[in-house]
Amino acid sequence: MRRVVSVSLGSSRRDHRVELELLGEKWEISRRGTDGDIRKARALIAELDGIVDAIGLGGIDLYLVARGRRYVIRDALRLARAAKKTPVVDGSGLKDTLERRAVRWLEEKDIFHFRGKRVLLVSAVDRFGMAEELARFGARLTMGDLIFAFGLPLPIRSFFTLNVLAFLLLPVICRLPFTLLYPTGKSQEEMKPRSLQGRYYLGADVIAGDFHFIRRYLPEKLPGRVILTNTVTSADVELLRSRGLRLLVTTTPELGGRSFGANVMEALLVAASGRRPEELSRQDYDRLLDELEFAPRVEVLASS
Numbered sequence: 001m002r003r004v005v006s007v008s009l010g011s012s013r014r015d016h017r018v019e020l021e022l023l024g025e026k027w028e029i030s031r032r033g034t035d036g037d038i039r040k041a042r043a044l045i046a047e048l049d050g051i052v053d054a055i056g057l058g059g060i061d062l063y064l065v066a067r068g069r070r071y072v073i074r075d076a077l078r079l080a081r082a083a084k085k086t087p088v089v090d091g092s093g094l095k096d097t098l099e100r101r102a103v104r105w106l107e108e109k110d111i112f113h114f115r116g117k118r119v120l121l122v123s124a125v126d127r128f129g130m131a132e133e134l135a136r137f138g139a140r141l142t143m144g145d146l147i148f149a150f151g152l153p154l155p156i157r158s159f160f161t162l163n164v165l166a167f168l169l170l171p172v173i174c175r176l177p178f179t180l181l182y183p184t185g186k187s188q189e190e191m192k193p194r195s196l197q198g199r200y201y202l203g204a205d206v207i208a209g210d211f212h213f214i215r216r217y218l219p220e221k222l223p224g225r226v227i228l229t230n231t232v233t234s235a236d237v238e239l240l241r242s243r244g245l246r247l248l249v250t251t252t253p254e255l256g257g258r259s260f261g262a263n264v265m266e267a268l269l270v271a272a273s274g275r276r277p278e279e280l281s282r283q284d285y286d287r288l289l290d291e292l293e294f295a296p297r298v299e300v301l302a303s304s
Helices: 040-047 074-080 092-108 128-136 145-150 160-171 196-200 211-216 234-242 262-273 280-291
Strands: 002-008 016-022 025-034 054-058 064-068 071-072 119-123 141-143 207-208 226-229 247-250 299-301
Touching: 002 040, 002 262, 016 119, 016 207, 040 074, 054 074, 064 092, 064 160, 071 160, 071 262, 092 262, 092 280, 119 128, 128 141, 128 160, 145 160, 145 196, 211 226, 211 234, 226 299, 262 280
Parallel strands: 002 025, 002 054, 119 141, 119 207, 207 226, 226 247
Antiparallel strands: 016 025, 064 071, 247 299
16 A cells, blocks of 8 residues: 655644555655644654655645745745655645646636636745636635734735745745744644634635635634635634535545645655656656546535
């Protein structure tokens, strides 16, 4: 049996494991949280190195991207270097393909149309492909990078502004401890619905991007909205339903009752390809996704 493991800085309470058959082979796919402990995550990656087929980095990005320029997060690089043999990926190589496909798929299947819709993307440098595709389909896009990462009431509404800020700030930001930028461990379970960030949801038709950012600041009531995100558990789905949201779309498919993160999907595709991540192009990812027949997960939470 082939194995893919996501080593996450997130809460171990969200751990999950499934066995399935893909491309004629049996796979075990699992997620192991380290509750925000970077040393524990590094030790686990070193332990898995050479034993599993691929490792995903969960709860942390290795790269942030703006206009084709990649910025490396120092803490994530230290984690990735703990593996000497097994490929380590963070999902960024796949996001540029998978999340563009998800937006196009929703349009082509006539499930949801973004033209004229107010879309709040909680972080664009984390999901630049999604940001570009949403804009291409006519969404009225607000990028919340400064709002959600730093608590600054400064929405970004143009790629020019995003690119300038990325050029000026990301070289410094990527050297900061990652825990200052993103919720890890137990902090992922905290919710702040009355925060500054929470107010920006109310002016949006669609809330898109990383689920931990979305969940952390989710208002107590958000009727009729659409969520376009990544990994969710069954408890997360019930939370969204209780807040009155209408539709949930995850860019990754449901596997064993759970939508895994992009890092898991990229690790799976890299392992299935038999190649190193740096050898795979967007076209290679597209071909593999077609072979696996992966499609976004769509769940109606409330009637419109």
